[in-house]
Amino acid sequence: MKRGMMALLLLALALTAWFAGRHQALRLPPPRDNQIYIWQRVWTPQHATALAQSRDLFSTLRVLGAQAHPREGWREIPVNLPQLQQDGRPMWLVARLDGQLAQLDESAIRQRLVKQVLQWQAAGLQVIGIEIDHDAATARLPDYQYFLQQLRRQLPSSLQLGITALPAWIGSPALPGVLQQADSSVLQVHAVLSPQQGLFTAPLALRWVKQYAKITSKPFRVALPAYGMGLLGVDAQGAQVESEASLRVAGNPRELTVAPQQVADFLQQLDTQAVPHLRGVIWFRLPLADDRRAWSLNTLRAVIEQQPLNASWQVKFSPQPQQNGLYDLIIHNNGPVDAPLPREITVAATDCLAADAAGNYRLESGPQRQRFVLISGDQLRAGQSRPLGWLRCQQLTPGGTLVIP
Template sequence: MLRNLMVREYFSAIAASFNKDFQQGAYVWQRAWTSSVVAALQQAEASSHVDRWHVLAGEFDHDAQSFSPAQVSFSVLPRLKHPVVMVFRIDGQMRHLDGNMLIDRLTQVRQQWQSHGVHVSALEIDYDCATQQLPVYEHFLRQLRDSLPKDISLNITALPDWRHSSSISSLLHQVSRYTLQVHAVSNPRQGLFDSSLAETWAQEFSHLSSTPFELALPNYGSRILSNTQGKLLAVESEMPILASAQQTQELMAQPAVLTAFLRKLHTDPPAHLQGVVWFRLPVSGDRRTWSYQTWVAVMDDRYHAVPLLPELQSHTNGMLTVVLNNPNDMDVELPRLLVLNHACEVGDGANAYVFNPDKASFSRQQEGLLHGHAQRVIGWIRCATTGMKTYAEN
C-alpha cells in the first residue's frame, strides 16, 4: 500500500514538472453541436484540463465538389477561453488539389467564424493522402500559408507512413506545427493503439524535422465492418454507419495503456514534442468514447480502477444470470475471461461474451469498457451445483 502511494507520488511529481510545457488539446469532431456537445465543452472548459480546442470546421469529399460545414454553435464557440484551431478535413482519396478553389472555401468559412467573434489561432488541414502525393500536398500548403493572415498559423495532421518520403522534411517546413496520428493508422484489425509503435514513430519524426509537433491519442472505440474474406468495408466510430457486414469487430483504446504511455512521454519526451491532442471530446450519449471522468483521470495521471466484480443472480427456475458490476467512478476494461468454479452444461453468452461449457467459462469476443457504476449482463447458466462462484481474468 505504502509502495503504491510512493509510486503514484513519484509519477505525479514528474507530470507536474513536465506539464509546465506539455499541452493537452482535444478534437471537437462532432458535425452538429447538440446540447450534449455544448455541455461537454463547458464542463471541460471549467476544469481547465484542455489547453486548446481543435474544432472540425468542415469536410471536403473526394472530388472536392462537395463541402459539408460543421454546424457549430456561434453562441458558444466565441466564448471558449482556450485557443481555437479550425480543422478542415480533406478526403484522402482526393488526388487533384485545386488550390484556388480550396483556399477560397477555407477563407469563406474562416471569415464567417471571425465575423461571429471567434478568435482563430490556427488553421489545421487533415488530409490523409498517400505518401506519393506529398509533393502535391506541399505545393498546396505553400499556397495556403501565403494566403493566411500573419496572426493565424498553419498546422497539419501527419501519418506515420509519410516518414518514408524524401519530401517529408520540406513538407513539415511549410507549417508551424503538426499533429502526428498514432492511432488507427496501420491496420484497424490490429487495434486502435500500439504504444511501442507510437513511441517509435514519435522518435523518428523528432529526427526528421525541428518543426514542433503533437501526438494524436485515442480515447474512443470503433466498430470494424468486413466481409467473410476479411476485406474492410467500413469503420464506425463517432458517426453511425448504415451498412451491413458479415463480420464486425469492436475495438477500444484502453485507459491503462494510454496512462502508461503518457508517463513514458513525461519521463523521456522526444525532441520537439509539444504535447498531445485527444480524439475526441467525450460527450454524453457517445458510447464509443471514455467517460469524461476517465478521460480527465488519464490526463491527470490519476487513472486507477478496481477490477470488475462478477455476480450470479439466481432465479426461481434455477437459472443464474451472470452480471459484471463496475464499482469504480472510472471505466474498466471488460475481462477477457470469466471462469466458474464448477462445470455447467447449460448456458449461453450475451453482450459480446460466449459460454464455453467444456471450460466452464465465458470468453470475451469483443473489446470494450464498462462505464463507472454500470453493470452488464454477459449470459446465463443453469447448474446442478449450488454455491457457484466466479473469477475474472484479463
C-alpha cells in the same frame, strides 16, 4: 580565517549542494499541454456539458469545421458557434480533406476555408489557426506541399497553419518540404494497422515520435486515442471503420479498443524522453455522454492527471421471478475508470440444466462451472453494465465467481 569557521563554511556549502541536488531530483516535469479534438458532425446539448466539465483539462480546442470529399463535395459542419464563443478558449478550425487532391477543387477549398475562418472570428471565436487533416499518399506529398504553400499565401498573417502528419510519411524525402509550409504539425500515432495490432501500440508510437522529432524543425504535438471503433472489414482500399457515427452497414463490427492504461504507460515513457520540438498532446476526441466508443471524461481526466487506473469488475446475478434456478448474468464495471471487457469469467455452480452467453461472450460449459470467454473486445464505461448471459442451476457456489481482466 579560523579553522572552525572554515569547517562551518564547508559544511554549509556541502549542505547547500545536497539540498539543491535533492530538489533537482524531486522536481516534477513541467505540466504537459493538453488539447482536445471536437470531431462530432452533429452538435447536441451534450456538447455544452462536455465543454464545461473539461475547461480545466484542455487549453485549446481543435474543432472539425469542414470536410471535402470527391463525391460529396464541400461540407461545412453545423458547429454551435455561440456555444464556442461562450466557452472562450483558443481554438483551431480543422478541415478534413478525404481523397486525393487531384480529385478535389483545391482553389475553391482554399477560398472557402479563408471565408469560414473569417466568419468564425466575426462570431467572436478566438480562432488562432487552421489545421488541415489530409491523409495524402506518400507519393503525393509534393502535391500536398504545393497546396499548403498556396493556402499559406491566402491566409491572414495572424493565423497559424497546421497539419496532421502520418507515421507512413516519416521515411519520405518529401516530408521536410511539407512540414516547412506549416507553422506546426500533429503526429497521429493511432490508426488501424491490422486487426491484431489494434488502434494503438505504445512501443511503435514512441519510435515514431522519436523519428519524427529528428525530421521536423517546427513545433509538433502528438494525437492520442481516447476512443474505440468498430472494424467492418479490411480490403485493398484499407480498413472500413465505424467510430462516432454509424455507417449503417449490415453485420456486426469487430470492436477495437484502446485501454487507458496503454496510453498512460506511453505518456510516462514519453515524459522520460528528451524530444525536441514536442509541445504537448491532443486527445481524440471530446467525450459525450452517449458516445459509447469514446472514453468517459472521468477516465480521460484520470489518465491526464496520472491517477490510478485500477479496474474493478462485479458479476451480478438477477434471479427471474417464478423461474426456479434461472438467473440473468450481468457484468458491471464497478471501478473508477473505463476498462476493456474481461477476457474470461468463470461461474462455479452445480446441477446446471442449461446456460448460454450473450453479447461479447461465448459459453464453455463444464460439470461444475460455466466459463464465459470474450469473443469480441469492447470498452465498458465506469458504472455501466452489460449482459453476460444466463444460466439455470440448482446451486451457485458462494464466492465461486472468477473474473480474469
